[in-house]
Amino acid sequence: MDPRRVDAIIDLGYGALIFVSIGLIVSVGTLVGVAFGLGVLISYALHVAWKMARFDPDWMTQAVEETVEETVGEQVEQVERTVEQTVGEKLEETVEETVGEQVDAVQEQIETVDRRIDRRPREDEIEDLLEDTVTDETEEADG
Known part of the structure; x- marks a missing residue:
């Protein structure tokens, strides 16, 4: 027999059993019909799982792998964003x-140079001193 025909006949059989459970609910009572219907649905779920495993043995493994990949991928992206944000903030603070420290050091050096420049005599003061010195030496030589 062709496996596809067998599967189709089994599926039709489960459908017929579900209709029987509805008939039991109507004729015998709700409790018996619901119990029979739940049994049919549970056995049908087992049948579907068996059928999927038979046609594609890796279907469950692939489904789990895809779910794990999606979950892990999302978590890795979240961790990357968090790390980038944290490192970026720390790097910005450090920079x-x-x-700021380097600017302060340069400013101190500029102030030191300014103070040294202010302590040195200006060109016109040096010229005045030279003139006074030359004048004093000339007077001493004459006198």
Whole structure:
């Protein structure tokens, strides 16, 4: 027999059993019909699982793999975003601190140079001193 025909006949048989359970609910009583119907549905679920495993033995493995890949992929993306955000914030803080310290150091050096420049005599003061020195030496030589 062709396996597909057997599967089709089995599926029709389960359908007929479901109609029998409906008939039992109507004629005998709700409790008996519901119990029979639940038994039919549970056995049908087992049949479908068996059929899927027989036609494609890797179907359950593939389904689990796909689910795991999706879940792990999403979690990895979340972790990457969190790490990028944390590292970016820390890097930004570190850069700001380093640049701030370097700017402060340069500013201190500029202030030191400015103070040194202010302590040195200006060109016109040096010329005046030279003129006074030359004048004093000339007077001493004359006198």
